[in-house]
Structure formats: structure tokens, C-alpha cells
Amino acid sequence: MRRSSALKKSPAKASAAPHRARKPVASALSVRERILVVAERMFAEHGMEGVGLRAITAAARVNLASIAYHFGSKEGLLEALFAQRAAPIAQERLRLLARCFEESKTPTLERILDAFLRPALTLGVQPQFGGPAFVKLRARLGTEPEMMSRKILAKAFDQSSRQFIDAIAQGLPQQPGEEIEWRYHFMLGAMFYTMANSGRIQSLTDGRCDPGDVKLALHHMIPFLAAGFRSAPVP
Amino acid sequence: MRRSSALKKSPAKASAAPHRARKPVASALSVRERILVVAERMFAEHGMEGVGLRAITAAARVNLASIAYHFGSKEGLLEALFAQRAAPIAQERLRLLARCFEESKTPTLERILDAFLRPALTLGVQPQFGGPAFVKLRARLGTEPEMMSRKILAKAFDQSSRQFIDAIAQGLPQQPGEEIEWRYHFMLGAMFYTMANSGRIQSLTDGRCDPGDVKLALHHMIPFLAAGFRSAPVP
DNA sequence: GTCTATAGCTGGATAGAC
């Protein structure tokens, strides 16, 4: 209505040839991709319930109806996000785990924890699109007791999680399985809290401690967790 | 409109004597208390944005307008919840910390961590009102990057948090302050994730590991974290 | 103090033009 009322004629030149020259500029993403990028960041920052389709479509500069068209619903959009991001993380984890065992029959606990934690903290970080969006989003969903989030997370990560629990247990034969599982749970907590980067520790330490610095976070987290895993099992 | 149109007269007998017999039954809570109890549980389960005033007032069997009357707004309700619960937790922490130092000039790290973690995991657990509602709520807010949550949490816990960081550091003089702070951050992660009780570890271990069992969780968590704190500082 | 009723928006979803 704004600009289409004038110059209605001669659509031939502009729209009659949809072939050729698909991606005219490097930064021109499709509507679908723009929605995914923006939704990832906004879901991470404000939660699933904290942001509406109107805010997402406005920020992505697409029409409100685009989300229904491309993803069916808001929940479909979240599932598409996970379908795109979670599988690569689980795959990279298993690839790194396999490499641990290629290089040594008895890899150190530190190397196994690194294989587990590094993909979670580093994949999905896209500085050009507002930083570690998917990392935060995953942390957020990981802490929620909502059924929907749990099912999506379980589907994406259950298999690789169990392989890591087994790999950790194999290196700590003196620990009962249940002890390993509790400690794995505490590791998830430290990992998610680091990924969530809520800002609490920054304000508490006047900025000295910054979980957003992924390299540094891993550098501190892995020895801390490894020592916890190795400590004597509780009686 | 339903029943008040009839029998309008003689209000003397029923309402002229508001004194005496305040709490007729042990389980009869005031409107304000019913709202607090229900909101605590529903905020914990679905998040601040995930539940509306209609759902809260319906579950509490009070009128929709009651929340505005008693708390001013939805956010005022959240603040009232924290005003009621957070201060006792911080107080109990400091009381237990003081007792550590009364009993020994150099209390063990385990005792200090217990003084920090136990009040967070146990206070606010009210089995008669749907379980550890405030505990879950706090975990949820603790992981969110929203400003409002952060300010409320900081106001309630900053002071006691710093005292604990100092107490931990005092017992580990070989650790740089920054290392202590990172490890405190990881401890918060394990604590919040246990408090959130998202259900992830239960499904991953077929129910063997249950963070809802507070005694057991502390029993496993404290040695794990203590070993992490004591491990050699990273170079 | 407690209620009804409603104002004033915004939520997700969709029908149908183009």
C-alpha cells in the first residue's frame, strides 16, 4: 500500500526471471535464515515466553506471517533451531571422544572432559550475529523443567551423554556408577551456568571473572571438575 | 451480582464485629498468603513470563484483582516472595558460617561449603505446598540474564556471597583470588542446577540420581566441590 | 477489603489477496 500503488506496470523486467543471480550479496540471507538468526538471539536473551513473534519478525525485518509459513508455529521455530545446531554439537563431541581413544587407550580424564565441554561452549558462537546465542539458549532450556524443552534436549543429547558417562566411568574404575552420575550432574550445572552467563559472577567480582571468555572458562573448569571426579567416592 | 442482590439489609450481625476468632482453622490462610504460596509454585514451574495473573488467582481461589490490591503488580508479587524468603536464607548462611568459626579457628572447607549450600537447598522447601517451590524459583532466576532478576538476587545475596568467598579463600591461602572466584562460580552452577531439578539427570540415569533428594544431593555435592576447590591452581 | 467489569494492549495464528 505504501509504495506499490504507483508504477504498477511492466513487471516483466523485474520479476519475470527468477533464475540466475540467487545470492547477490554475501550478507543477504533468506527470510528463513534471517528468522533463525534473530530468533536464536532473542530466545536466548529473553526466553521462549519472554519474546513474541512480533518482536522477532520486526527485528528480522520480515513479515509477521513468515514464521507461520516457514515453521508452522513458534514451537516449530524452536525445533528448527535445535535441528540446525544441536546435532553438530553432539557429533563434534563424539568425534573428539573418538580421537581421545585413538591417541591413547587410556586417555586422561581432562581430555575426555574437554571433548565434552568444548563443543558445547564454542559451537553456535557467532560473533557476527550477536555472540553466543545458541549457547545461552541451550543453557536456558537446560535449566527449565518444561516438558517441551526436556524432550527436545533429550532427543538431541541423550545418546552422546551416555557415551561420555561410560567413558568417564571407564577411567575411574574405583567409583560406583551412581557416584559418576551425580558428578556428571554437577558438571552439567557448572557447564550450563557458564553458558548462561547470567552476569552474576561479573558483578560479584567487579568483572575479574568473565564466563563469556570461553577459552579461559574451559581452562579453569576442566581441572576443577577433573579433581571433583577423581576425589574419593562418598561412603 | 449473583447473590448480593438479595438480602441487602441488616449487615450488623455479620460484619459489625471484625474482632475475635481470627484464625478459625489451621489450614485457612489469608488471601495474601494463599497468593504467595500459589505464585511461588507457579513461578517456579513455568517462569515469570510463563504464567499469568489469571492462572495464579484461579489456582489460589482468589479474585483477579487481589494481586493488584495486595502487591500492586506482578513484579511486586515477585519482590514480596523474595522479601519473605531470601533474607532468612542469607541469615541462616551467615549464622552457620559464624558457628563454623566459633567451633574452630580453621574450619574445614567442607563445613564452610555446607553452611553455604544447606540453607539454599533446604529453606523454602514446603512439602505441604507442592514441594521446593522457592528453591526452584531461585534457580530459575539465577540462570536468567534479565536485569530485574539480577537486581533482586544481588540485593538479597551479594553481601553474604562475598563473605563466603572470603571465608573459602582464607582456608586456601595458596590459591589466587581469581581462581577462588572461578570455582565459586562453578559451585553456583552445580547448586542452581541441583535446585532447578530439571529432570534431565533422572531421565538419563533411569531415576537412580535424584537432585530432589536434598540430603543425598548435599552428601555428594560437598566432597565433589571441596576437591575441586583444593586442586592445584591452573598455571 | 473484596468483588465485578472492563479498559487497553499484545499474544499466536490464519484467511485470503496478490
Place this chain on the structure above:
DNA sequence: GTCTATCCAGCTATAGAC
């Protein structure tokens, strides 16, 4: 495929009867 226009259920907050 993309848009406009709209539905209606839900939201928070408030005015005013009783």
C-alpha cells in the same frame, strides 16, 4: 511465497460498586 488484515484469547491494571 509474501503480504495485509483480522480473529480472539490472553495479558496487566484499574475504576468503582458493595
